[in-house]
Amino acid sequence: MAGYFKNVKNSFKLKNYIAYIVITAFLIVSASLALTGYMNRSTQNLLTQIAYSIILAVSLNLVVGFLGELSLGHAGFMCVGAYLGCFLANYLHTIIPSRLLVLVISMIVGGLIAAVFGFIIGLPALRLKGDYLAIVTLAFGEIVRTIFKNQKIFGGALGLSTKKYGSDLFIVAFIVVLLMLVFIQNLVKSKHGRAITAIRDNEIAAKAMGINVTYYKLFVFVVSAFFAGIAGVIYGHYATPVLYSFFSYNYSIEILVMVVLGSMGSINGSIIAAALITYINFQLTTKLSGDLAALKYLIYALILITIVIYNNAPGLASVKERLSIKPLLKKVFGRFIKRTNDPAKQKDDEADWDRIPTKIEMDAILSLDIKPDTTYAPDKREEK
């Protein structure tokens, strides 16, 4: 037992906890500022937006970055959560006086219903992959939107009017962010997370290693949809009315931009990118009007294209290596950091699994030219 705790103590890495620490500190500071009245309403609104964007980006990252399937329908799950969660909240407000309780219940229910939809969309994911799956998720988002648009009970084309929570919604939202981070960080580091990344790197190899691909694919879609649904409920308590046009596939792509900008498969990256893009968005929408609003999308597009080409182009690999600041950082800080990363000294789960390339070079293995050993060939022996 003592040995176990010693191990845990040694494996403590600041990197894994930095997101919790930063967000908790940020939450405490901003909450106390807001409650004492030093923070204006606009900043609080911005914080709410940042919070639900983080939830969306991190949950999409689970599908795109860790499972390796492109989903273009994330806004669809958010739409389900927003409409159904807020519909429930509207009803609950009449029987439960506490607004916090209403919010929590509707978040859970909205998330669960979205998770059911995640399961339904996960089913085609078992049969389809890559581009085909991307178009199915896109289709799903559009279907959901069209259906909600035409339901009188949800306000039809006018949208579902909701009761705003109040500007201190961001405190609840950031607590949700923290809970989600605890869940997802632990998931990714666990054996389940390794199974998911193994499926991403080589599905057939993963299957051969006994990983239940069906289970994990559905699992990732369900978890991702659950959090997207929660983000939808938060959005519904922040903006009224909940309007179908908000959840178009452009919004799904905006979330995707956050994930790509923060680099796929990096949770901290998604958080930073989501906060950054939401902040820029917030500033641009208040300052740019009319056709200049297109500038926002122009900037998105350029960021997206440049980053993807820079990160993926085979021809740019040497440039990237030269520009990388990692060796420089190592040179500067290397002497201060005790070497704990020595792979030989690591035990089981301590290793940084998300950094180890698990890609199996099956092509290289299969293309090896192995000459059959002629002396032991059975037909030769018979001749003797």
Next chain:
Amino acid sequence: MSTFIDGLSLGSIYALIALGYTMVYGIAKMLNFAHGDIIMVGSYAILTTLLMNGHPVLAIIAAVVICTALGVLIEKLAYKPLRGASPLAVLITAIGVSYFLQSVAQLIFGAQTHPISLVHFPPVVIGGVTISVSAIISLVVGALIMTLLTLFIKFTKLGRAMIAVSEDRAAAKLMGINVNMIIMVTFAIGSALAAFASTFYVMQIPNTSPTLGSMPGIKAFTAAVIGGIGSIPGAMLGGVLMGVVEKISLSIPVLAPYTTALEFSLLIIILLVKPTGLLGKKRREKV
């Protein structure tokens, strides 16, 4: 009956766009998400030429030239550096290009809808059924273009080189085919088809906006996937199917609001039953 013909003509537009998607997918193995926006650029080319008092024929030629050049340019700048990279990266870049084109169009022309009066034919009445002439023209010309394309691919040297590249890129390279050139030509043809599609589109719906291409683009893409992406007859079949379903669904009052949902549900159902589309070839996955 007139609904059916309208559906067929809309279907021929979808089929033309879907052909662009399917050719690029078959040969470059990538989804050109920006294809729908090339249609939008084509419509703006027509608009600009008409505003400068150009002849409608000149406008169509301008659209074809600009779209072709744009298609080749996009391929050179955005997709060529990523050859050999993961399909996800290429797809995301294509989405970026799509956004780029839309926002540039909005910055230049504004977000509002511009009316375009390319040509106007009075509708004719045949046997008690009113049929718009532009629908018939797009149907006939669309069918003609598709036939020519099929013949081109089957019987010319360039076309057969395209088939070779789509079947096995490495082997085609060893046979002395300039793969980069073939991919460029594919993009050029696909974009030229998009220009024709935009011509027919503004003939039927005479206005344009920066987001003109996105919905027809997605629907044509859906059509290409339904027909089996990578297969040329599949794209035609899928396109016509989508067009007919859309128009018929729009003509039934109960279904009309759900048209988009219906079309996309059709996609999901077909993909679930036949994951490679109606006419798609099944590829065995190799490790």
